[in-house]
Amino acid sequence: MKVLVIGASRGIGRASVQTALEDGHEVxxxxxxxxxxxxxxxxxxxxxxxxxxxxxxxALKGVDAVVQALGxxxxxxxxxxxxxxxxxxxxxxxxxxxxxxxxxxxxxxxIGTGDSWQALSSLERIGHSxxxxxxxxxxxxxxxxxxxxxxxxxxxxxxxLTSNPRSGRYKVLVRPETWRMGVxxxxxxxxxxxxxxxxxxxxxxxxxxxx
Numbered sequence: 116m117k118v119l120v121i122g123a124s125r126g127i128g129r130a131s132v133q134t135a136l137e138d139g140h141e142v143x144x145x146x147x148x149x150x151x152x153x154x155x156x157x158x159x160x161x162x163x164x165x166x167x168x169x170x171x172x173x174a175l176k177g178v179d180a181v182v183q184a185l186g187x188x189x190x191x192x193x194x195x196x197x198x199x200x201x202x203x204x205x206x207x208x209x210x211x212x213x214x215x216x217x218x219x220x221x222x223x224x225x226i227g228t229g230d231s232w233q234a235l236s237s238l239e240r241i242g243h244s245x246x247x248x249x250x251x252x253x254x255x256x257x258x259x260x261x262x263x264x265x266x267x268x269x270x271x272x273x274x275x276l277t278s279n280p281r282s283g284r285y286k287v288l289v290r291p292e293t294w295r296m297g298v299x300x301x302x303x304x305x306x307x308x309x310x311x312x313x314x315x316x317x318x319x320x321x322x323x324x325x326x
Contacts, residue, residue: 116179116312117141121165121204124148127223127273128184130305132158134281135182138309145174165204172211180219180312183208187250198249202256209264220268221308222261226296226323228254231272234294234323258321269311270321273304281306288323297325 118135122128123144135142141157149160163170165185175181185204205222212220227235227243228251235243243251261268274297281302288294307324311317 117143117177118180118182118309118312119143119145119161119174119178120182120184121145121171121208122183122185123160124152126184126186127276127301127304127308128182128186130281130301131182131184131308134302134305134309140309140312143174143178145171166200166207168207168211171208172215175211175215175217179217180221181208181212181217182221182223182308182312184223184308194246194249196249198253201250201253202260205257205260209260209266213265218265218267219312220261220264220266221271221311222257222268223271223273223304223308224254224258225251226272226274226294227251228272229258229270229321230291231294231321231323233291235296239296267318269317269319271304271308271311272321272323273299274323274325275299276301276304279303284326286325288325289320294323295325299324299326 118140120128120132123132124146132142132144136157143159143161145161145163149162152160161174277298277300279300285299285303
């Protein structure tokens with residue numbers, strides 16, 4: 116496939132770029148800082164703003180699937196400032212994909228988003244509410260936009276992220292009664308993301324990922 120990865124310069128996005136290239140895909144790597152990426156065979160850096168339809172539209176041309184793996188810099192201000200990056204970017208992306216394609220979207224959010232809130236313990240909910248309420252409130256809005264779309268979507272909800280290497284050993288928890296907190300490496304999240312691209316069984320599912 117030729118895959119557009121949005122949020123390609125850091126975190127799960129960067130890991131998804133690496134995994135896709137290792138697995139033989141071509142990658143169009145979309146990020147504000149894409150011009151600074153190291154040239155690699157199969158990699159097409161594509162600078163742009165993920166919230167602007169004018170930047171996204173040309174990036175979508177000729178790709179078979181989209182991975183949206185946006186993130187923000189974690190700091191104390193995220194506990195009080197309004198966050199709209201995730202929903203703004205998704206509101207710009209989804210109508211373009213519905214109108215012009217491709218129709219395959221993998222969107223990375225996180226446990227605690229949407230109905231996965233029920234998987235958190237009372238103590239975890241307190242921590243989430245204090246530290247991550249603004250972030251995950253916007254990720255919930257992001258998920259709602261995706262779920263209302265006509266796209267062949269998968270919502271990926273990783274648990275606590277680590278920097279461990281790709282192992283391929285993790286749980287894909289699809290049924291709500293199995294959802295739980297845990298840990299998983301960014302590289303293993305990327306492993307699932309790239310495997311899911313052509314796995315029809317993952318379409319319109321919202322799995323939680325954990326070791």
